[in-house]
Amino acid sequence: MDYVGRVPAPPLDRFIDDIYCLTGVPSHRWMNVPPMPSAHLFVNLGGPVRLRDSDPSVPSAVFTDGWFMGIWTRRFLLEYPPRVRLVGAHFKPWGLSPFVDGPVTELRDRWVPVDAVWPRALDRIRNRVGDLASATRTLRVVEEELRSRLADAPSRGLRLVQRTGGRLETSHGVVPVSALADAAGVSGNHLATQFTSHVGITPKRVARIYRFARLIVSVDALRPVAWSELAQEAGYFDQAHLSREFRDFTGHTPAEYLALRRRFPAEQGFPPDSGPMPADGFFTSPAAP
Missing domain, CATH: 2.60.120.10 (Jelly Rolls)
Structure with a gap:
């Protein structure tokens, strides 16, 4: 395509x-x-x-x-x-x-x-x-x-979410939510309420998704992958924590994901978003509707 x-x-x-x-x-x-x-x-x-x-x-x-x-x-x-x-x-x-x-x-x-x-x-x-x-x-x-x-005047709550969400984006989800709330001068509960209203999920969960997105784009399938080093760089507790996230987010282990990327490299000219991956003909096939 x-x-x-x-x-x-x-x-x-x-x-x-x-x-x-x-x-x-x-x-x-x-x-x-x-x-x-x-x-x-x-x-x-x-x-x-x-x-x-x-x-x-x-x-x-x-x-x-x-x-x-x-x-x-x-x-x-x-x-x-x-x-x-x-x-x-x-x-x-x-x-x-x-x-x-x-x-x-x-x-x-x-x-x-x-x-x-x-x-x-x-x-x-x-x-x-x-x-x-x-x-x-x-x-x-x-x-x-x-x-x-686009609404003419974003709500006050959205401006708060935009500022703190921007820090999660630039930090790839590694800034503690408590630090975000302190910097914004609000309580953690207030920040969570505003995120839930304007994002649909809490800032802690947004951080988790940003962290995984960074991990995905950090994987170079053409080279040996040091998963423990990647786990540390991406802000995971350890490699076991990283492996659990892979299972939860992709349905694959890190080793399966790496094999998938090596078999089906990302298409040239596509954006640097390596999240979506082929599902047909590898590991699992979607059930018939």
């Missing part, structure tokens, strides 16, 4: 890491996506996309239009169609809050149709993009829609 992405212009860049367009034939139909420090917007301009929760009690979903996803605390499986045409946005953990009405907690570990959040927006985006628009044109249309949806 071809990936074209860019960081949106201010002020959207305070809330969105990138807007991107995926087109073409996927190398792998199924992708295993671990928790990452992002909420998502997807607008599907191609064939149906299937999403399966790693929680077997949650029914799978098929998307033909567009959907929002809040931050996820467990992995999920994504099945691409034979040919992909998809535009999306990676929001920062707190980034979805100023674009939607209602509590973000309702989007945690969930997906909802775009039109349920932005009525009639999907038809407007599709009509403006058309069938033959370039990736550049498609990204511009989605960026303009996002700009029109």
